[in-house]
């Protein structure tokens with residue numbers, strides 16, 4: 623028996639990555655009868671039957687599962703934003719950080735197009751205390767600045783993908799496909815039949831697939847495409863802003879929502895530069911959204 627990870631289901635077969643190979647697997651009768659549904663990312667035990675064919679004999683319980691794309695056991699989300707062309711949409715980044723954290727998935731922030739950014743005239747932001755990547759580093763997030771063109775930063779990032787199941791997220795044009803290609807460095811392992819991308823649209827259901835990439839597995843379909851914040855109580859929003867933690871208990875009111883209340887320690891921290899202005903602005907925008915959504919429940 624070999625342990626592996628299910629990459630995708632397709633045409634009645636399941637493709638499982640194990641021992642550095644892709645196995646075309648059928649299900650044991652017992653599973654067929656139970657009509658067990660498997661997702662890419664499921665950890666399974668397979669019994670080889672020769673010629674890269676095998677039978678799925680069992681599955682481990684899932685640690686988590688995402689919908690859109692449907693993947694099990696996701697370890698981390700790579701939130702991909704360009705440093706320039708287009709300018710990073712930090713409202714979207716802050717939104718994604720909340721969604722990912724709420725799904726109990728580790729966020730990694732990847733800023734792409736470093737090559738382009740470095741050749742451009744420095745922006746006239748001498749008032750800005752720190753660069754955008756530094757804002758997020760200071761909060762404690764894991765941040766990479768890379769170029770998919772020249773390969774700067776790619777080797778370091780590759781190490782973070784090893785043995786992990788990752789999903790990419792981020793706006794159109796940020797460089798998600800380019801990043802995937804840079805990370806795989808031509809060493810992509812094909813799953814054995816006609817390319818997924820060229821066939822897209824012809825199927826009514828989308829077949830999500832995990833691709834072997836940089837010693838780990840990466841979903842071929844971006845995740846977290848909904849713009850809506852997860853359902854939460856208004857007082858919980860601040861917990862998704864880790865840099866608020868050390869200040870939160872110093873507001874005059876214990877019920878402070880850090881919006882228009884007097885003597886708010888978060889607002890004070892923003893004014894003296896300890897909390898980034900854009901982060902605080904987004905907190906207040908999101909707060910209104912959470913309050914509006916609460917009314918609809």
Ligand SMILES: Nc1nc2c(ncn2[C@@H]2O[C@H](COP(=O)(O)OP(=O)(O)OP(=O)(O)O)[C@@H](O)[C@H]2O)c(=O)[nH]1
Pocket residue numbers: 734735736737738768769770771772792793794795796797798799800801
């Ligand atoms: N100079 C430079 N260009 C890049 C880099 N990464 C991506 N690009 C370019 O940016 C454009 C968009 O890149 P894609 O990889 O297609 O972006 P994407 O996020 O997959 O976009 P969607 O498929 O629309 O979601 C392409 O023209 C890439 O060549 C980079 O690191 N440096």
Ligand SMILES: [Zn+2]
Pocket residue numbers: 873874878879880881883885886887888889
């Ligand atoms: Zn407050």
